């Protein structure tokens with residue numbers, strides 16, 4: 001008999017068919033969670049409690065996915081040699097990105113801290129398994145990229161779940177996907193989505209670090225809505 005994967009989260013243990021209402025206080029707290037979630041690159045050195053990452057991955061598995069395919073694959077990176085290879089790849093890619101900046105921006109770019117790979121106590125990578133048969137192809141025929149989009153929903157879920165526990169997460173995309181796949185020795189069908197650093201943040205802030213560093217500013221919703 002096939003074992004059914006059940007996340008061991010509180011949510012999974014709640015009855016599945018009762019009515020749940022979220023009150024005003026909850027909505028206000030949810031808004032705070034969204035406002036205070038940050039991409040974190042400056043971590044304290046202390047480690048996460050045992051099992052914290054696995055609990056967060058359980059929660060991430062509650063994310064939406066095309067056809068209920070759950071194509072996200074989490075690779076926890078504890079091995080020192082692998083971490084060193086990732087850091088080296090980041091350094092190479094970041095140097096190339098700096099070289100590609102125009103002269104007005106290069107100085108600011110050089111001062112940005114774009115990863116917490118040295119300090120973060122926990123590292124993991126996310127891939128999307130394009131070969132999965134889970135979901136029986138529903139929703140993927142005309143838009144196969146829905147598999148990758150689905151994996152991204154799990155990333156955002158884990159980002160919020162971590163923040164709710166006081167844990168910060170940073171997304172590292174300044175990497176060569178082929179090199180990452182080789183370093184982590186994953187199947188060829190797995191598409192690299194991102195590499196993530198996790199740990200307790202040195203500080204909390206409501207303003208993105210890139211905005212504080214003068215790189216870009218967050219715009220209001222008004223400019224992204226079209227009627």
Ligand SMILES: Cc1cc2nc3c(=O)[nH]c(=O)nc-3n(C[C@H](O)[C@H](O)[C@H](O)COP(=O)(O)O)c2cc1C
Pocket residue numbers: 037038039040041113114115171172173174207208209210211
């Ligand atoms: C797809 C994606 C890739 C990202 N890659 C990087 C990265 O390589 N390095 C980095 O410092 N931040 C990265 N970020 C974080 C963004 O810079 C950050 O989300 C943005 O500046 C807004 O800040 P906030 O997340 O704190 O609101 C990435 C975010 C996303 C969604």
